Structure formats: C-alpha cells, structure tokens
Amino acid sequence: MASRPSTSPSSSLAEHFPERTVGPAMKPPIPAAPTWTLHGLLLTDLWEGPLRARSRTRDRLGYIDFGMVIPPIRAFLYSTLIPYACYPIALVHLYGFYLCARTMVFPKYDKRRRYSDRVMYGVQKRVYDARQKRIIESQVVDVEEIQHALKVVGATRNQFVDDRQRKGTAYFVVEQNIMKAEALFTGENWAWAFISDTCRYVTPVLFAYLFHPSCKRLTVDVRLWRQGRLQWRQVRHPVLNFFKTYNEYNQAMRRINVTKPAAKGAHPWSRNL
Structure with a gap:
C-alpha cells in the first residue's frame, strides 16, 4: 500500500478538478492529424522513416502496433520488383534500428x-427522508460538498460517517491514488x-x-541476356518466376542458346555460362 499523500483535500481537489474551481478551462488546440498520401507511403517514408526513427519505447506503447507491418511489406514489394534495391533498403533500415537502439527507454x-x-x-451521500421513511443515496459531484464530506469523514475511508451538522446525512468516501505513467510501463x-x-x-x-541468391541468379541471367545467349522471358526474376514451370526454372542449361564453341584447354565448362 502506498502512503497517503500529504496534500490537503482542497488542494488535491483543485488540482484534479480545475474546471470546477477556476471556471471553464480553455481546451488545448487539437493538433491536426497527419495527412497520408500514396506517394509518401510508398516512396517518401521508405527513406525518411528510418532516418528519423525513434524508439517506440519512448511512447510507452502498451498495445500491438499494427503499423509495424507497413515497412516490411513495403520493403518486400520493392525487393520483389527490383531485387537489387534490397541492399540500400536494408542499410537504411539498419541505420534506423541503430537510432532506435540509441533512443530506447528501458x-x-x-x-x-x-x-x-x-x-x-x-x-457517496446517504440522506434519510423522514417523510417517506426511506434512505436516498446519490453521487456527490459538487466541489464544495466534496470538501465538506472530506472534513466530515476525516481519515475514515470506505464506510459511511454521519454528518453532525446535518441530521440524517452520512458520507461515504473512496480514495484512489493515481499511478505514474512510468509505473504503468511494465515489461510486457x-x-x-x-x-x-x-x-x-x-x-x-x-x-x-x-x-541475395535471387540477385546472384539475376546477375548471371542479365549478363547472358546482354550477350544474346538468353531471352528476356527466361531471366530468373522474382516476378517472372511466377510464370515459369518447375522444369523450366531448374534446367538452366536448356535455357541458354550456345552461340560460340566451348574454349579448348583445361578450362571449366561453367566458364561459358
């Protein structure tokens, strides 16, 4: 159990209910929600997001962040269309993780x-009605009456205390301490x-x-295509692979059009591929 704070009831009430003590409080301006565009989602955030990365642990995230799946999906899309783009994307995101590690809060x-x-x-106020011979209970929301109830009950909590100034009236006070946000930020x-x-x-x-293996295969096939020994439809590209059969993909020797004889001498046969 935490120790009871030393602040007076009136000061704690004024701190907790400022709109009831000093008049209507000015509402802070609501910040405008960030506008999302397709260009920013697919291209701008790909580079600026990791360069401006900050660890989510600073925000004390207490829920599943479904937005975390957007960068991997975007990186997979670009790596599928342009396999060589996976290297700069990986370097930028690795730097973003380094920034997250520097700003991490444990x-x-x-x-x-x-x-x-x-x-x-x-x-809670309980009033005995002598005319109807019944007890009426109600919730107290007025600040002055709450202060009066705190004076009546004193240090007593969680039980009704009779008011000596008002006959047939009793007050029930429940006290709750506010936990700090740092304490709520648990390991989970x-x-x-x-x-x-x-x-x-x-x-x-x-x-x-x-x-990386796809990039190596694509490099070999692009070199063969530039030499005129391979058709562009036969290049082993991650997108084109979906339109190829299993045998056409694996039998690499059958794809190549040999236009020059093999070199004579003790050279490996794979030199001509």
Missing part, C-alpha cells in the same frame, strides 16, 4: 514511487514496443539476406 521497476501526488475522491508493454521496432527495421534486413 522499463523501471520502482515500487516505492509508483503513485503520484494526485488523489481521486469518490463521494516494453516488449510490445521492442517488437514494433524490430519488425519495422530488422525485417527489411532479413529480406536482403533472403533476396
């Missing part, structure tokens, strides 16, 4: 300072934020590792 477990100085009070919430950072900036790096 959870703090301090059980002694989990609650702030703010206190919330819930006041930190794990969600770390998963978001990892999925955003590490997955494109893994795509570069997966598309």
Whole structure:
C-alpha cells in the first residue's frame, strides 16, 4: 500500500478538478492529424522513416502496433520488383534500428514511487427522508460538498460517517491514488514496443539476406541476356518466376542458346555460362 499523500483535500481537489474551481478551462488546440498520401507511403517514408526513427519505447506503447507491418511489406514489394534495391533498403533500415537502439527507454521497476501526488475522491451521500421513511443515496459531484464530506469523514475511508451538522446525512468516501505513467510501463508493454521496432527495421534486413541468391541468379541471367545467349522471358526474376514451370526454372542449361564453341584447354565448362 502506498502512503497517503500529504496534500490537503482542497488542494488535491483543485488540482484534479480545475474546471470546477477556476471556471471553464480553455481546451488545448487539437493538433491536426497527419495527412497520408500514396506517394509518401510508398516512396517518401521508405527513406525518411528510418532516418528519423525513434524508439517506440519512448511512447510507452502498451498495445500491438499494427503499423509495424507497413515497412516490411513495403520493403518486400520493392525487393520483389527490383531485387537489387534490397541492399540500400536494408542499410537504411539498419541505420534506423541503430537510432532506435540509441533512443530506447528501458522499463523501471520502482515500487516505492509508483503513485503520484494526485488523489481521486469518490463521494457517496446517504440522506434519510423522514417523510417517506426511506434512505436516498446519490453521487456527490459538487466541489464544495466534496470538501465538506472530506472534513466530515476525516481519515475514515470506505464506510459511511454521519454528518453532525446535518441530521440524517452520512458520507461515504473512496480514495484512489493515481499511478505514474512510468509505473504503468511494465515489461510486457516494453516488449510490445521492442517488437514494433524490430519488425519495422530488422525485417527489411532479413529480406536482403533472403533476396541475395535471387540477385546472384539475376546477375548471371542479365549478363547472358546482354550477350544474346538468353531471352528476356527466361531471366530468373522474382516476378517472372511466377510464370515459369518447375522444369523450366531448374534446367538452366536448356535455357541458354550456345552461340560460340566451348574454349579448348583445361578450362571449366561453367566458364561459358
């Protein structure tokens, strides 16, 4: 149990309900929501997002961030269309993960300072109606009456206390301490934020590792196509592979049109490919 704060009831009420003590409070201006464009989603954010990366652990993320799937999907799309683009995309996102690691905030477990100085009070009033011979209970929302109820009950909580000034009236006060945001940021919430950072900036790096064999095969086929020994439809491209049969993809020797004789001497046969 946390110790009860030393602030007076009137000051804590004024801090918690400023609109009831100093008049109508001015509402802060609502910031305009960022506008999303297709150009920014597909191209601009691909480079500017990692360069301006900041760890999600600073925001104390306590939920699953579904936006973390957008950068991997975007990187996979570009790597599929242009396999060589996986390398610069991986380098940029690796730098973004480095920025996330520098701005990462780890959870703090301090059980002694989990609650702030703010206190919330819930006041219930019970009035006995002698005419109807019944007890009427109601919730107290007036600030002055809440202050009066706190003076009546004193340090008593969670039970009705009779008001000596008003006959047949009793007050029931519930006190709740406000937990700090740092205390709410537990290890589970930190794990969600770390998963978001990892999925955003590490997955494109893994795509570069997966598309590296495709880039090697594409380099060989492009060189053969420039030599006139291969048709462009036979190039092993990640998109064109969907339109090829299993045998056509694996039997590489059958794809090549040999236009010059093999070199004589002790040269490996793969030199002509």
